[in-house]
Amino acid sequence: MSKILVIAWRDFLATVSTKGFIIAIMVPLLSYAAIITVFPRLMNNRVPVISGGLVVIDPTSQVAEGVRRFLEPQAMAARREASFNRALESTAMGGSASSGPGADVARRTVMGDLSKIDITESRPDALEQEKRQLTQDEGVRRFGVLVIHPNAVVPDADGKLGAYDLFVRRNLDIRIQSEIRNGAADAIIDARIRAAGLDRKRIDALTTVARPATITVTAAGESATRPDFGQLLPMGFALLLMISVMSSGQYLLTTTIEEKSSRTMEVLLSAVSPLELLTGKILGQMAVGLMILVTYSSIGILSLVSMAMLGLVDPMLLVYLFIFFLITYVTLGSLMAAIGSSVNELREAQPLMTPITALMMIPWLFSFPISREPNSLFATVVSFVPPMNAFAMLLRLTSTSPPPMWQVWLSIVVGIIAAGSALWFASRIFKIGLLMHGRPPNFATLLKWVRQA
Amino acid sequence: MSLAISLSGVTKTFGSTVAVDNLDLEMPMGALYGFIGPNGAGKTTTLRMIMSILFPDRGELTVLGRPSAIEAKDRIGYLPEERGVYRKMKVGAFLMYMARLKGVKNFTAERTAAWLERVNLAGVQDKKCEELSKGLLQKVQLICAVLNEPDLLILDEPFSGLDPVNMRLLRDLILAEHRRGATIIFSTHVMVQAEEICDHIVMLHKGRKVLDEDLVSVQRRHDPRALIFEPFERGADASALAALDDVDKITRDGGVYRIDLREGADPVRAMRAVAAAVPPARLEVHRPSLEDIFIGLVT
Numbered sequence: 001m002s003k004i005l006v007i008a009w010r011d012f013l014a015t016v017s018t019k020g021f022i023i024a025i026m027v028p029l030l031s032y033a034a035i036i037t038v039f040p041r042l043m044n045n046r047v048p049v050i051s052g053g054l055v056v057i058d059p060t061s062q063v064a065e066g067v068r069r070f071l072e073p074q075a076m077a078a079r080r081e082a083s084f085n086r087a088l089e090s091t092a093m094g095g096s097a098s099s100g101p102g103a104d105v106a107r108r109t110v111m112g113d114l115s116k117i118d119i120t121e122s123r124p125d126a127l128e129q130e131k132r133q134l135t136q137d138e139g140v141r142r143f144g145v146l147v148i149h150p151n152a153v154v155p156d157a158d159g160k161l162g163a164y165d166l167f168v169r170r171n172l173d174i175r176i177q178s179e180i181r182n183g184a185a186d187a188i189i190d191a192r193i194r195a196a197g198l199d200r201k202r203i204d205a206l207t208t209v210a211r212p213a214t215i216t217v218t219a220a221g222e223s224a225t226r227p228d229f230g231q232l233l234p235m236g237f238a239l240l241l242m243i244s245v246m247s248s249g250q251y252l253l254t255t256t257i258e259e260k261s262s263r264t265m266e267v268l269l270s271a272v273s274p275l276e277l278l279t280g281k282i283l284g285q286m287a288v289g290l291m292i293l294v295t296y297s298s299i300g301i302l303s304l305v306s307m308a309m310l311g312l313v314d315p316m317l318l319v320y321l322f323i324f325f326l327i328t329y330v331t332l333g334s335l336m337a338a339i340g341s342s343v344n345e346l347r348e349a350q351p352l353m354t355p356i357t358a359l360m361m362i363p364w365l366f367s368f369p370i371s372r373e374p375n376s377l378f379a380t381v382v383s384f385v386p387p388m389n390a391f392a393m394l395l396r397l398t399s400t401s402p403p404p405m406w407q408v409w410l411s412i413v414v415g416i417i418a419a420g421s422a423l424w425f426a427s428r429i430f431k432i433g434l435l436m437h438g439r440p441p442n443f444a445t446l447l448k449w450v451r452q453a
Numbered sequence: 454m455s456l457a458i459s460l461s462g463v464t465k466t467f468g469s470t471v472a473v474d475n476l477d478l479e480m481p482m483g484a485l486y487g488f489i490g491p492n493g494a495g496k497t498t499t500l501r502m503i504m505s506i507l508f509p510d511r512g513e514l515t516v517l518g519r520p521s522a523i524e525a526k527d528r529i530g531y532l533p534e535e536r537g538v539y540r541k542m543k544v545g546a547f548l549m550y551m552a553r554l555k556g557v558k559n560f561t562a563e564r565t566a567a568w569l570e571r572v573n574l575a576g577v578q579d580k581k582c583e584e585l586s587k588g589l590l591q592k593v594q595l596i597c598a599v600l601n602e603p604d605l606l607i608l609d610e611p612f613s614g615l616d617p618v619n620m621r622l623l624r625d626l627i628l629a630e631h632r633r634g635a636t637i638i639f640s641t642h643v644m645v646q647a648e649e650i651c652d653h654i655v656m657l658h659k660g661r662k663v664l665d666e667d668l669v670s671v672q673r674r675h676d677p678r679a680l681i682f683e684p685f686e687r688g689a690d691a692s693a694l695a696a697l698d699d700v701d702k703i704t705r706d707g708g709v710y711r712i713d714l715r716e717g718a719d720p721v722r723a724m725r726a727v728a729a730a731v732p733p734a735r736l737e738v739h740r741p742s743l744e745d746i747f748i749g750l751v752t
Contacts, residue, residue: 003554
């Protein structure tokens with residue numbers, strides 16, 4: 001056992017001390033920081049400053065003033081503030097983040113600087129002339145002509161209500177167009193209500209119902225329900241499993257190929273048996289995978305702690321994540337080591353890797369239907385087919401309708417049997433493949449080696 | 454007699470190729486065996502089977518009294534023919550790693566330095582393996598093979614790639630290990646090396662054992678009963694030698710004559726007669742080389 005641990009420790013150190021690994025660990029951390037700081041700035045989501053002229057042609061004489069009021073800088077600022085607060089409330093962070101330092105940055109980003117709009121009125125017969133102005137760039141820049149229909153406020157003889165037409169210059173920002181449309185619609189509604197002798201504020205009050213958040217009641221207490229969190233959690237767990245297993249499996253593959261191609265294998269075999277070597281290598285890279293898993297999980301947990309949402313994650317899920325990591329890693333790692341031992345260079349490993357990679361992608365392809373219908377027949381069947389079972393079961397466990405416990409433990413037992421079989425299979429290929437050079441084997445040859453070993 | 458290695462009817466095939474065919478071998482403790490034969494004779498395959506790196510299709514083998522070398526690896530030193538190192542690892546760290554794998558306790562930095570000094574590599578422990586030349590790395594790998602002071606030392610083509618100075622150093626090291634009490638078996642396709650070091654020869658040809666005998670008796674048994682003669686005076690007429698009683702025939706190669714003796718002739722008497730007939734600058738009994746013996750056996 002001590003020799004196995006010596007091999008495992010060397011492999012672990014040799015992997016985690018490489019620049020490539022350090023970068024691989026740091027990239028997600030830096031990406032996480034970038035997502036919350038740099039990325040929004042780079043994306044420039046800031047609402048553009050509206051600066052220019054809007055001509056309003058209002059034959060009703062009842063709408064233009066409303067448009068003017070709607071597009072006043074203070075009014076626009078107030079609407080954006082309200083919109084921002086609503087958006088913040090609907091995020092996973094909820095109201096808890098509205099007072100943080102990030103919220104101020106976000107608020108400034110969304111609010112942008114106050115706009116400066118020069119609204120002028122014109123006559124209906126000057127429409128063509130005003131439209132021509134939109135093609136000229138000299139002088140005060142006009143970005144639109146808003147034409148209110150004559151029957152926009154009061155129905156015509158046929159009893160029909162009109163609306164408005166909006167003419168804009170080329171490449172006008174869609175958000176500005178939206179602002180003008182909203183202004184026109186709001187002003188027309190306001191005029192219609194007034195024309196009908198009604199009170200706009202009273203109607204607004206009567207037609208608005210607040211939308212309170214639902215409350216999730218758990219043994220630990222009550223907390224606001226986060227439906228989006230319920231969707232993110234399964235993907236987060238499956239992603240953690242995928243990253244840790246595939247990364248460590250890939251390291252196992254490449255280090256095995258390196259040791260074989262550099263002829264170090266036979267030197268090692270002078271001191272240990274092939275099975276000890278295989279076990280040591282698998283354990284070493286398992287530690288690498290666990291390190292990745294712990295690092296990434298810690299980021300997630302710290303995020304939850306900072307949002308006061310840690311209570312929404314059942315600690316048993318982390319235990320299941322650990323168990324399924326071990327099972328999936330041993331299964332895939334064994335196969336990776338077997339492939340690594342049978343080829344001479346990474347390029348030759350690709351054809352043998354393709355079926356394994358494809359197998360691993362299946363739960364991803366069906367992750368959405370599995371997490372949405374966690375107890376469907378498909379989800380249940382995939383939960384017992386290794387090596388996909390771990391991903392499927394994690395998606396189900398973290399969904400809003402977890403599977404019965406007997407299914408979870410049956411899936412674990414199936415996984416353990418699969419891991420043991422993969423290890424047996426790999427040890428036989430490993431024993432023969434280690435010293436085989438020359439033409440890379442195909443699957444038929446690998447099976448032949450298994451029988452021969 | 455306790456045996457270090459015992460093979461009985463061992464056979465190994467790769468596809469349709471029979472690499473080792475029904476090989477029997479008994480190697481006593483403390484012996485120094487040379488495993489010789491041309492490329493593809495089955496030497497490396499046999500050594501790998503002894504090391505339990507490959508496994509025979511048929512036959513039995515024991516190593517240091519165990520049914521598998523795996524059970525005795527800490528008592529065995531092995532220098533494979535295809536040898537590599539972790540290129541990015543420091544030399545000292547690599548040796549200490551191998552020592553731990555071989556179960557050597559307290560293989561300290563001082564012991565590492567001492568071993569390196571012994572093979573004229575003092576001070577390289579902090580260099581990465583990739584910084585060393587192939588020849589120097591070979592000496593590092595040799596240390597890996599002997600650092601556990603093995604009871605059985607298996608060396609597969611240990612001299613390949615070494616310059617004459619390092620060949621001598623390696624030969625001295627092998628002999629020192631033998632004097633320490635290690636049983637040694639080494640393979641080579643350069644038969645002169647085996648003649649210089651070994652006291653017992655195992656010769657393989659196409660997977661089959663064609664010779665298994667101690668070196669002296671091999672040479673004696675295959676003694677062609679011939680003399681090598683070089684006259685004192687260059688150009689001297691040596692035709693008179695053909696008329697001597699014990700001489701069968703004379704063959705000239707430049708200024709040197711090979712004198713084949715008749716069956717039953719006494720070499721000492723023949724040498725006296727030759728020396729009396731033509732004064733010699735050189736006169737000696739011709740010893741057959743392993744190469745001669747091998748060619749004689751397989752042709």
